[in-house]
Amino acid sequence: TQLLEQSPQFLSIQEGENLTVYCNSSSVFSSLQWYRQEPGEGPVLLVTVVTGGEVKKLKRLTFQFGDARKDSSLHITAAQPGDTGLYLCAGAPQTDSWGKFQFGAGTQVVVTP
Amino acid sequence: DAGVIQSPRHEVTEMGQEVTLRCKPISGHNSLFWYRQTMMRGLELLIYFNNNVPIDDSGMPEDRFSAKMPNASFSTLKIQPSEPRDSAVYFCASRSQGARGQPQHFGDGTRLSIL
Numbered sequence: 001t002q003l004l005e006q007s008p009q010f011l012s013i014q015e016g017e018n019l020t021v022y023c024n025s026s027s028v029f030s031s032l033q034w035y036r037q038e039p040g041e042g043p044v045l046l047v048t049v050v051t052g053g054e055v056k057k058l059k060r061l062t063f064q065f066g067d068a069r070k071d072s073s074l075h076i077t078a079a080q081p082g083d084t085g086l087y088l089c090a091g092a093p094q095t096d097s098w099g100k101f102q103f104g105a106g107t108q109v110v111v112t113p
Numbered sequence: 114d115a116g117v118i119q120s121p122r123h124e125v126t127e128m129g130q131e132v133t134l135r136c137k138p139i140s141g142h143n144s145l146f147w148y149r150q151t152m153m154r155g156l157e158l159l160i161y162f163n164n165n166v167p168i169d170d171s172g173m174p175e176d177r178f179s180a181k182m183p184n185a186s187f188s189t190l191k192i193q194p195s196e197p198r199d200s201a202v203y204f205c206a207s208r209s210q211g212a213r214g215q216p217q218h219f220g221d222g223t224r225l226s227i228l
Contacts, residue, residue, distance in 0.1 A: 033216070042117070042204050042219025043156070088156065100169060101217065105155035
């Protein structure tokens with residue numbers, strides 16, 4: 001059983017469309033991170049959110065941390081083929097004093113030209 | 114700056130053989146993580162070191178798996194004996210002083226195939 005549930009598992013859209021990926025849990029996190037992973041490479045950090053209700057923007061990507069710090073979403077506006085990848089959320093449970101992160105299973109995003 | 118370096122990139126071996134995966138973390142980082150990634154289970158944390166000391170090895174599947182960090186610039190993950198179900202991509206990641214929210218920097222992984 002995953003501590004963090006990501007949905008959908010797979011998303012295929014055309015260039016220019018918008019998409020949203022969700023990351024949900026029943027646990028409270030002291031911080032939550034989003035990573036993107038491309039084939040043959042390790043995950044690369046996109047953003048860290050630490051405050052309930054926080055919204056961060058990174059160009060066309062918008063990240064939101066839920067008020068209760070149990071869930072998060074990633075929204076991509078006008079997706080481009082370069083956005084293709086596996087998107088992973090990772091949360092540090094509030095009960096973990098070492099700040100150890102646990103990962104969701106990921107959402108595979110494919111953006112076609 | 115050099116990132117996290119893992120070797121080998123690919124390993125194919127027969128079941129029963131010993132496998133050793135290597136990791137050089139980013140200089141100055143004092144936390145090191147070993148992960149395993151499969152389609153079925155996603156990215157699983159195997160073991161976590163802080164200042165070369167194993168802090169949490171609860172993710173290590175069984176006694177066939179062992180990890181060491183003899184110094185701040187090197188770590189190994191060993192599987193002995195290996196089994197086909199160990200086939201996966203193994204990642205090493207490092208992070209600076211265990212502050213919350215600090216990014217983990219991942220290597221490019223070792224793709225392990227046990228025949």
